[in-house]
Amino acid sequence: MDEADFKILFVCMGNICRSPTAEAVFFKRLADRDLLHKVKIDSAGTHNFHPNAPPDERSQMHALQRGYDLSNLRARPVVESDFEEFDLLLTMDWDNRALLEERCPAAHLHKIRGFAEFLQTTQAAVIPDPYYGGEQGFEHVLDLIEEASEGLMKLILQQVEA
Numbered sequence: 001m002d003e004a005d006f007k008i009l010f011v012c013m014g015n016i017c018r019s020p021t022a023e024a025v026f027f028k029r030l031a032d033r034d035l036l037h038k039v040k041i042d043s044a045g046t047h048n049f050h051p052n053a054p055p056d057e058r059s060q061m062h063a064l065q066r067g068y069d070l071s072n073l074r075a076r077p078v079v080e081s082d083f084e085e086f087d088l089l090l091t092m093d094w095d096n097r098a099l100l101e102e103r104c105p106a107a108h109l110h111k112i113r114g115f116a117e118f119l120q121t122t123q124a125a126v127i128p129d130p131y132y133g134g135e136q137g138f139e140h141v142l143d144l145i146e147e148a149s150e151g152l153m154k155l156i157l158q159q160v161e162a
Contacts, residue, residue: 004040006159008152009082010115011100012092015045015075018127018141019092020055022115024068025142026149033153038160042086046099048077056131062138066146083108087159090115090152093126118151119144 008026012018023043030036054060055070063070082089083104089112091097100112116124127144130137 005038007040007086008088009086010043014049016050016056017059019043020070020073022145024070025145029149044076044078050075058138115148118148120151
């Protein structure tokens with residue numbers, strides 16, 4: 001899989017809610033289009049709050065209700081090699097983006113983008129953190145991630161078919 005044509009890293013703060021959800025949703029999108037051999041994906045956090053922990057139980061529950069299994073994912077922090085290895089580092093919010101940009105070597109800054117940029121119809125600048133909110137927050141995050149994943153897929157299809 002290291003020979004993938006394109007590599008994407010989804011990034012949030014602790015890597016237990018939004019970024020693993022994005023990884024699982026996009027994994028399913030890639031699998032449905034038989035593109036897992038062409039695109040490598042992973043997720044990480046700007047902070048190492050939950051080393052090797054599974055995703056938040058609420059994230060897992062809501063995702064599973066939509067057919068996404070997060071149970072095998074484990075939290076990890078962004079590491080320096082990620083900036084070179086990945087073609088695209090997609091942040092969930094402005095804080096994540098600012099923290100990544102501070103750490104990123106200048107030669108790789110162009111790889112950092114907001115995941116919300118790929119939303120097709122919803123007007124949102126970020127994928128909000130549902131951690132301290134109620135159940136509806138996790139559903140809203142899933143809605144946004146599913147929509148942004150469709151937009152991201154358009155870019156991926158251009159990349160792997162070029």
